[in-house]
Amino acid sequence: MNEAKLHIENMAFNDYNLHQYRKSISKRGVLDLNAQNALFGQNKLLTQDLGALTKRLVKLPQQLQSLEVTPMSSQQLSCELCGGGHTTGQCAYQ
Numbered sequence: 001m002n003e004a005k006l007h008i009e010n011m012a013f014n015d016y017n018l019h020q021y022r023k024s025i026s027k028r029g030v031l032d033l034n035a036q037n038a039l040f041g042q043n044k045l046l047t048q049d050l051g052a053l054t055k056r057l058v059k060l061p062q063q064l065q066s067l068e069v070t071p072m073s074s075q076q077l078s079c080e081l082c083g084g085g086h087t088t089g090q091c092a093y094q
Contacts, residue, residue, distance in 0.1 A: 081093050
C-alpha cells in the first residue's frame, strides 16, 4: 500500500513538473518582454528618429542658402482686388 502511494505521488509530481516545463518554454520567435524592456525599445527607436531628424535639420541652412531669394525691393506689389501697386490687405476696396 505504501509503495502504491509513493508511485501515485511520484506520477503527480512528474505531471506537475511537465506542465511547469511547458509553461516556461516560450513560443518560437516570440520574446517575453517586461515593461522595462518595452520602454527601452521605444526609447531606442525615438533616439534613432531624433538622430535622423537632427541630420536633416543640420542640412537645412545650406538648403535655404541655395534657394534663390528675390529681394523685396525688386518684387512688384499687386493687389488681387484692384490690381494696384499695394498688397491686397492694404486695398481701400475691401
